[in-house]
Amino acid sequence: MEWDWTYTGEILPDLLNGLRVTVTATIAGYAIALVLGLVWTLLRRTPSRIVNQTVRWVTEFIRSTPLLVQLFFIYYVMPTFGVTLGPLVAGIIGLGLHYSTYTAEVYRAGIADVPKGQWEACTALNLPRSRTWLDVILPQAIRRVVPTLGNYLIAMFKDSPLLLAINVLELLGTAYQIGAQTLKFLEPITVVGLLFVAVSVVSSILVRRLEKRYATY
Amino acid sequence: MTDVLDSYRLLLQGAWITVQLTVLGSALALVLALVFGLAGTSARVWVRALNRVYVEFFRGTATLVLMYWFFYALPLVGFRFTPMAAAVLSLGLNIGAYGAEVVRGSLNAVPKAQYEATVALNFSPFQRMRRVLLPQAVALMLPPFGNLLIELMKGTAIVSLITIGDLTFRAQQIRGATGETLWTFVAILVLYFVIAQVLQLGVRFAERRVDRMLGRGPAPKDDPGAVVAAGASGTGVNP
Amino acid sequence: MPPTEPTDTPSPSKAGDAVPRVSDAPGIRFEKVVKRFGSNVVLRELDFTVAPGERVTLIGPSGSGKTTILRLLMTLEKLDDGVIWIGDRPLWHQDKGDGKLVPAGQKHLHEMRKQVGMVFQQFNLFPNMNVRRNLTEGPVRVLGLSKDEANARAQELLELVGLSDKIDDHPARLSGGQQQRVAIARALAMRPKVLLLDEVTSALDPELVVGVQDLLRDIARQTDVTLLCVTHEMHFARDISDRVLMFDQGQIVEEGPPEQIFGSPSEQRTRDFLQAVLAT
Numbered sequence: 001m002e003w004d005w006t007y008t009g010e011i012l013p014d015l016l017n018g019l020r021v022t023v024t025a026t027i028a029g030y031a032i033a034l035v036l037g038l039v040w041t042l043l044r045r046t047p048s049r050i051v052n053q054t055v056r057w058v059t060e061f062i063r064s065t066p067l068l069v070q071l072f073f074i075y076y077v078m079p080t081f082g083v084t085l086g087p088l089v090a091g092i093i094g095l096g097l098h099y100s101t102y103t104a105e106v107y108r109a110g111i112a113d114v115p116k117g118q119w120e121a122c123t124a125l126n127l128p129r130s131r132t133w134l135d136v137i138l139p140q141a142i143r144r145v146v147p148t149l150g151n152y153l154i155a156m157f158k159d160s161p162l163l164l165a166i167n168v169l170e171l172l173g174t175a176y177q178i179g180a181q182t183l184k185f186l187e188p189i190t191v192v193g194l195l196f197v198a199v200s201v202v203s204s205i206l207v208r209r210l211e212k213r214y215a216t217y
Numbered sequence: 218m219t220d221v222l223d224s225y226r227l228l229l230q231g232a233w234i235t236v237q238l239t240v241l242g243s244a245l246a247l248v249l250a251l252v253f254g255l256a257g258t259s260a261r262v263w264v265r266a267l268n269r270v271y272v273e274f275f276r277g278t279a280t281l282v283l284m285y286w287f288f289y290a291l292p293l294v295g296f297r298f299t300p301m302a303a304a305v306l307s308l309g310l311n312i313g314a315y316g317a318e319v320v321r322g323s324l325n326a327v328p329k330a331q332y333e334a335t336v337a338l339n340f341s342p343f344q345r346m347r348r349v350l351l352p353q354a355v356a357l358m359l360p361p362f363g364n365l366l367i368e369l370m371k372g373t374a375i376v377s378l379i380t381i382g383d384l385t386f387r388a389q390q391i392r393g394a395t396g397e398t399l400w401t402f403v404a405i406l407v408l409y410f411v412i413a414q415v416l417q418l419g420v421r422f423a424e425r426r427v428d429r430m431l432g433r434g435p436a437p438k439d440d441p442g443a444v445v446a447a448g449a450s451g452t453g454v455n456p
Numbered sequence: 457m458p459p460t461e462p463t464d465t466p467s468p469s470k471a472g473d474a475v476p477r478v479s480d481a482p483g484i485r486f487e488k489v490v491k492r493f494g495s496n497v498v499l500r501e502l503d504f505t506v507a508p509g510e511r512v513t514l515i516g517p518s519g520s521g522k523t524t525i526l527r528l529l530m531t532l533e534k535l536d537d538g539v540i541w542i543g544d545r546p547l548w549h550q551d552k553g554d555g556k557l558v559p560a561g562q563k564h565l566h567e568m569r570k571q572v573g574m575v576f577q578q579f580n581l582f583p584n585m586n587v588r589r590n591l592t593e594g595p596v597r598v599l600g601l602s603k604d605e606a607n608a609r610a611q612e613l614l615e616l617v618g619l620s621d622k623i624d625d626h627p628a629r630l631s632g633g634q635q636q637r638v639a640i641a642r643a644l645a646m647r648p649k650v651l652l653l654d655e656v657t658s659a660l661d662p663e664l665v666v667g668v669q670d671l672l673r674d675i676a677r678q679t680d681v682t683l684l685c686v687t688h689e690m691h692f693a694r695d696i697s698d699r700v701l702m703f704d705q706g707q708i709v710e711e712g713p714p715e716q717i718f719g720s721p722s723e724q725r726t727r728d729f730l731q732a733v734l735a736t
Contacts, residue, residue, distance in 0.1 A: 076392070204276070330576065430584055433628060
């Protein structure tokens with residue numbers, strides 16, 4: 001079988017549509033991951049043993065089980081509790097939830113890296129706890145971890161094709177659907193693969209730039 | 218819930234496939250990581266370029282896309298893969314790219330002085346790598362390798378999408394047969410979690426062994442100094 | 457400056473230990489040796505000779521190129537220009553038969569390195585091996601000794617450096633002084649004919665320095681290797697060497713027997729340097 005350029009041209013608009021869904025899911029999921037991860041991190045620092053141990057094990061559980069199964073869980077199980085979600089919304093929540101356990105680790109490491117003297121300076125200045133966190137600790141911690149967070153955005157983008165398993169017509173799902181209709185899989189899936197490589201490579205170059213910029217503090 | 222437990226044979230079959238995929242995939246990934254990681258430390262530019270191309274390309278691809286490509290696209294140009302082969306290849310190639318970066322980074326992190334000592338003892342380039350640099354780099358590789366192993370294990374779930382009867386695939390079957398959506402998924406999530414914990418234990422065990430090889434960690438016999446040090450490190454409290 | 461002592465203090469070692477040593481160790485000759493790091497010229501057309509079996513100490517301010525000389529001899533740094541001879545063979549070059557020298561390949565370097573051993577400032581023991589394997593790995597893998605032969609050699613050398621009881625320990629469990637003793641034994645296990653000592657006591661706690669120096673003095677007495685030593689310990693330099701070379705900016709400022717260099721240096725730069733070192 002030969003590569004069919006006309007066919008490739010015909011399917012491109014559909015694929016770009018799929019890419020739009022992929023990007024939407026990634027960005028929305030990432031927003032959830034960034035916020036929820038911070039929630040986990042802060043909860044783990046509460047003095048209550050019950051709270052921080054529970055959070056520790058819940059996040060460990062989410063982090064060490066497959067995203068795909070979690071997507072199924074959200075999509076198929078939640079309706080039995082009366083929460084019915086559309087495929088895309090379920091997918092976004094799944095991505096965000098799964099990756100929040102990674103961002104939580106990143107934040108934790110970032111906070112641990114803030115020198116002890118910064119905390120002591122806050123105490124010496126008698127800053128209230130909320131000011132200490134919002135004005136001193138978090139800005140420094142987050143600055144340190146920007147490149148790592150960038151890497152997780154890329155990782156998430158590459159995990160987004162799993163959403164096809166819960167009927168989201170994202171990039172790979174679209175390609176598969178086209179292939180199934182025409183029985184010509186080579187062009188759509190190859191194009192999708194190249195799109196993924198292109199986006200990932202370009203974004204990891206950007207992340208490396210970030211690393212350079214934030215390396216010197 | 219009992220319906221799910223009744224299907225335990227099916228779940229165990231699935232878990233077995235998941236374990237097999239994890240073992241085969243990580244074996245392939247390990248080989249690729251070592252080969253391309255070593256290439257990344259070569260003095261020759263074109264060998265290093267080989268490392269860059271492999272790493273950038275396969276880190277950039279999504280595993281599922283790669284697997285679909287092996288399974289659906291390549292047969293159309295004459296390359297036919299069994300589902301298992303397509304799965305192991307795509308998992309191994311993808312995680313191997315991350316592993317190659319770990320190997321390269323760890324080798325580069327071995328102090329240059331160690332290399333110089335091997336030259337002073339007139340070791341051949343192969344002996345330098347095999348006897349001194351690689352064993353020391355392994356200590357640095359193990360923790361990130363542990364994470365990659367868990368990632369690979371989780372990644373195996375996608376093989377259910379190309380009809381391989383792994384844990385996730387069996388779950389869909391049981392769910393279809395019994396309608397027990399909640400407990401089916403709870404059961405396999407727990408199974409995945411258990412597998413992950415076992416893998417983590419294995420990695421910790423390996424880490425301890427390597428620490429012993431390097432003379433770190435708890436003292437082998439009567440060494441009061443080391444015991445005190447070990448006790449002290451355990452008392453660290455978060456601020 | 458303390459009064460000069462005769463270098464050949466009668467030592468309790470074997471008799472024939474007179475000044476012109478008869479040795480099967482090779483001599484060393486630097487011919488117009490140039491070494492650059494980027495635009496920084498560390499050695500500029502350096503010439504000097506070390507006689508077979510001679511013990512030479514290189515002194516001088518840091519950055520004067522002393523360590524670079526040892527590293528060139530150990531093939532840890534590449535030569536930029538000139539020729540280094542070990543015995544009658546060039547270290548970095550091969551003679552194509554017609555007297556023309558061409559840059560040498562790995563095989564030649566491997567062959568030449570057989571004669572040379574080095575002890576490093578930071579010991580550089582292999583942390584992934586215990587003391588025994590640190591000492592036997594080279595003899596077994598490189599020299600092709602049997603395990604038993606290598607073991608016997610290791611035990612003998614550990615006895616010499618006074619660490620027989622540490623043979624199964626890991627380097628990480630030894631003190632700095634003990635690690636350096638093991639490193640000395642490791643270098644000797646390869647039976648080098650040229651031994652390079654690169655500031656071997658600089659990384660040690662002050663109370664451990666004397667022990668390692670005493671050991672090296674004993675070794676210098678008992679063997680007939682050609683010895684090149686870089687050190688900031690002037691007493692040690694005086695005790696161990698037949699000749700002292702004072703370096704500054706990649707060139708030899710002054711040379712002579714230790715009693716002359718330390719007792720009545722003729723160059724102002726040498727005097728300044730010695731004053732600065734002895735003041736600390």
